[in-house]
Amino acid sequence: TPPGHEKPYDGIQQLAGLVTDEMYRWRDDVAANAEPRPYLPRLEPEVDEVMQKHNIHLPADPYWWDVVDKLFDAGESHMAIIAQRHAVPTLSDAITASRRPQIQNLLKETAVGFSTETVINAFERMVTSAIREFPILSSVTQFDVSSRICSLDLMDVCPQGDEMADRQTAIMYMLSRHVMVRNWWTGKESIEFMPEKYREYHEIKLQDVSETPKRLCYDEFHRTSNSYSVRAQLIRDVREGRKRGVQILLSSQLLDDFDDDMIDLATGIWVLGSAISDQAVDN
Numbered sequence: 001t002p003p004g005h006e007k008p009y010d011g012i013q014q015l016a017g018l019v020t021d022e023m024y025r026w027r028d029d030v031a032a033n034a035e036p037r038p039y040l041p042r043l044e045p046e047v048d049e050v051m052q053k054h055n056i057h058l059p060a061d062p063y064w065w066d067v068v069d070k071l072f073d074a075g076e077s078h079m080a081i082i083a084q085r086h087a088v089p090t091l092s093d094a095i096t097a098s099r100r101p102q103i104q105n106l107l108k109e110t111a112v113g114f115s116t117e118t119v120i121n122a123f124e125r126m127v128t129s130a131i132r133e134f135p136i137l138s139s140v141t142q143f144d145v146s147s148r149i150c151s152l153d154l155m156d157v158c159p160q161g162d163e164m165a166d167r168q169t170a171i172m173y174m175l176s177r178h179v180m181v182r183n184w185w186t187g188k189e190s191i192e193f194m195p196e197k198y199r200e201y202h203e204i205k206l207q208d209v210s211e212t213p214k215r216l217c218y219d220e221f222h223r224t225s226n227s228y229s230v231r232a233q234l235i236r237d238v239r240e241g242r243k244r245g246v247q248i249l250l251s252s253q254l255l256d257d258f259d260d261d262m263i264d265l266a267t268g269i270w271v272l273g274s275a276i277s278d279q280a281v282d283n
Contacts, residue, residue: 009113011110014107015098015103018107022097022102036064037063038061038062047079051070064084067083077201091137092138095124107120154169166227169224184209218251219251
């Protein structure tokens with residue numbers, strides 16, 4: 001989405017979906033004409049150490065997917081997750097995927113607004129810019145949350161001011177949400193799409209998540225006032241969270257910091273402190 005715009009260019013959403021599918025097909029180890037990432041020793045010393053501990057032997061010219069399967073078979077699920085981070089696509093793969101003939105032929109004549117730039121060129125331009133501006137999004141995942149209680153301080157990465165600052169704030173809020181609670185929204189209906197050998201592992205994990213009370217809290221919520229995507233995602237979380245046992249808590253200083261839909265969907269409203277005006281209390 002361009003800075004200052006609430007919605008992406010026409011065709012971007014369709015292109016992003018096609019590109020995502022192509023990225024994962026391209027980096028698969030069984031799909032036709034795929035190019036899985038080759039395994040590189042010493043890139044993850046912990047993975048190498050565990051493989052040596054279990055005396056794991058890899059095939060000639062192994063891929064990271066081979067490492068994932070071998071570690072999982074050895075009961076080292078966490079190390080398998082770390083290895084899989086190198087097997088799946090990264091953001092730079094999106095540019096390569098967008099140039100595939102089947103995608104080019106579908107959207108090559110779709111222009112952005114009234115300009116001569118095509119939607120594919122705009123997509124490549126914005127992804128290239130994101131790789132440069134947000135290195136945290138472009139490399140292999142290094143950060144993970146495994147504890148049941150987690151707090152992230154976003155003050156230093158969520159500026160306020162111009163349109164570029166608002167976009168960075170939106171990205172960091174959405175990234176933090178994904179890192180902490182992405183498993184909350186995965187249902188058991190996803191199991192049938194998983195490789196059979198991994199289904200029991202994920203079924204146990206999903207059962208644990210579904211039975212655990214979950215709460216997602218946003219403090220200083222006024223920082224998202226210009227982030228349409230964050231607020232739209234939050235409203236969806238509130239609407240769908242009840243059936244997944246998710247509670248949403250929002251905290252800010254003014255009633256106007258919350259959208260009308262958020263207030264209408266709230267199951268409880270607390271007014272704390274005496275600094276609030278009488279008019280705000282009446283509202």
